[in-house]
Amino acid sequence: MYCLGLMSGTSVDSIDAALVKITEKDLDLTIQFVSGVNYDYPEKVRQTILEVAGGKPLSMEAFAQLDEEIALCFVEAVNQIKQNYPTIELIGSHGQTVYHRPPMPQKLGYTLQLGRGAIIANLTGIPTVNNFRVADMAAGGQGAPLVPKIDAYLLAHPQHHRCVQNIGGIGNVTYLPPKQGNHWQDQIMGWDTGPGNVLIDLAVQKLSNGTKTYDKNGEWASLGQPDSDLIEQWLQQDFFQQPPPKSTGRELFGAEYLEQCWQEAQDHHLSESDFLATLTDLTAASIAQSYQQFVEYPIDEILLCGGGCHNLYLRERIKSHFPPNTMVKTTDEVGLNSDFKEAIAFAVLAYWRYVSKLPGNLPQVTGAKQTKLLGDIHLPLD
Numbered sequence: 001m002y003c004l005g006l007m008s009g010t011s012v013d014s015i016d017a018a019l020v021k022i023t024e025k026d027l028d029l030t031i032q033f034v035s036g037v038n039y040d041y042p043e044k045v046r047q048t049i050l051e052v053a054g055g056k057p058l059s060m061e062a063f064a065q066l067d068e069e070i071a072l073c074f075v076e077a078v079n080q081i082k083q084n085y086p087t088i089e090l091i092g093s094h095g096q097t098v099y100h101r102p103p104m105p106q107k108l109g110y111t112l113q114l115g116r117g118a119i120i121a122n123l124t125g126i127p128t129v130n131n132f133r134v135a136d137m138a139a140g141g142q143g144a145p146l147v148p149k150i151d152a153y154l155l156a157h158p159q160h161h162r163c164v165q166n167i168g169g170i171g172n173v174t175y176l177p178p179k180q181g182n183h184w185q186d187q188i189m190g191w192d193t194g195p196g197n198v199l200i201d202l203a204v205q206k207l208s209n210g211t212k213t214y215d216k217n218g219e220w221a222s223l224g225q226p227d228s229d230l231i232e233q234w235l236q237q238d239f240f241q242q243p244p245p246k247s248t249g250r251e252l253f254g255a256e257y258l259e260q261c262w263q264e265a266q267d268h269h270l271s272e273s274d275f276l277a278t279l280t281d282l283t284a285a286s287i288a289q290s291y292q293q294f295v296e297y298p299i300d301e302i303l304l305c306g307g308g309c310h311n312l313y314l315r316e317r318i319k320s321h322f323p324p325n326t327m328v329k330t331t332d333e334v335g336l337n338s339d340f341k342e343a344i345a346f347a348v349l350a351y352w353r354y355v356s357k358l359p360g361n362l363p364q365v366t367g368a369k370q371t372k373l374l375g376d377i378h379l380p381l382d
């Protein structure tokens with residue numbers, strides 16, 4: 001079956017569309033990546049999303065307009081793939097997160113992804129599953145991360161302890177124990193590690209007066225030196241210390257957070273490139289610290305994916321926090337496209353929901369009380 005996964009993450013850089021061919025035999029899935037496109041939001045839509053995600057209030061009328069515009073952008077992304085691959089049979093659309101509130105004691109979490117599934121289904125003529133996070137949250141979970149079950153399918157190794165680290169706007173990891181015995185899956189773990197690229201992107205925009213949106217290949221940061229005292233201080237913050245299950249977003253790691261880091265960096269007399277090096281190393285150090293705190297085994301291999309893979313300085317900093325025998329590579333090196341892995345995951349989640357009727361969440365990862373079927377199904381017009 002040809003399934004299309006649609007994802008736009010916290011970076012709001014583009015809508016990633018990944019077409020996969022899923023073949024099922026004896027309940028085992030083979031997932032083959034066929035094609036992918038990145039569809040850029042029109043600048044005005046992107047700006048509005050960033051403003052709303054940054055806490056700007058919106059009238060219901062403006063909200064409705066934004067929800068619809070995002071859905072139409074997702075439809076455009078589908079159409080681009082459809083030009084070359086007309087036989088898409090199912091869509092799994094993550095949508096665009098504009099708000100994420102993790103659960104708190106005595107209070108369920110709340111999460112909101114825009115880009116209405118019913119519109120995507122009607123305009124493309126393809127059954128569409130969306131709103132994947134809501135059912136897990138209603139069951140007491142974080143609604144995130146949702147990729148660990150797919151990572152386990154695609155990336156578990158018979159002998160190695162692996163960490164699959166996605167570096168999007170926010171970072172998230174799946175710890176995969178060696179695939180041995182009947183209970184290896186019970187030991188899978190996953191959590192949001194904290195900022196991925198989000199603070200780096202915000203800082204680059206600030207320092208370049210809006211002329212740049214990200215630190216290409218980490219070149220700017222590589223001219224500076226990270227301030228290890230500041231990083232150590234920042235890592236004391238509650239989010240980094242909190243054990244999983246945990247998830248986060250721009251609500252915590254956003255413009256306000258960056259401003260505070262900037263003030264402290266100025267007290268430490270950091271140059272612009274030192275500041276970027278320090279933020280980049282915060283991402284790397286927070287990843288490494290979380291593995292040391294929460295995984296009781298030494299990690300043999302770290303498999304990186306997401307846009308942060310392209311930041312060479314960040315990769316270097318990640319390596320520096322692990323012993324030399326820890327292999328750090330990208331998922332491409334083990335046969336899985338690192339730029340489209342998250343979009344691929346939503347194609348598989350849609351397949352589990354619509355075809356297999358199998359739960360997509362792992363309660364030990366999200367903290368949900370039980371496994372749940374994830375996502376709302378929208379059928380196209382007859």
Ligand SMILES: Nc1ncnc2c1ncn2[C@@H]1O[C@H](COP(=O)(O)OP(=O)(O)OP(=O)(O)O)[C@@H](O)[C@H]1O
Pocket residue numbers: 007008009010011012013014166167168169170197201214215216217218305306307308310311312342
């Ligand atoms: N060549 C590059 N050099 C440095 N950073 C890059 C490069 N290419 C992409 N990036 C970073 O990756 C980010 C986009 O990554 P990605 O699309 O994985 O994140 P996302 O949209 O937040 O996704 P998700 O939430 O699904 O993880 C960009 O905002 C940028 O910071």
Ligand SMILES: [Mg+2]
Pocket residue numbers: 008009011012013014015016168307
């Ligand atoms: Mg993206």
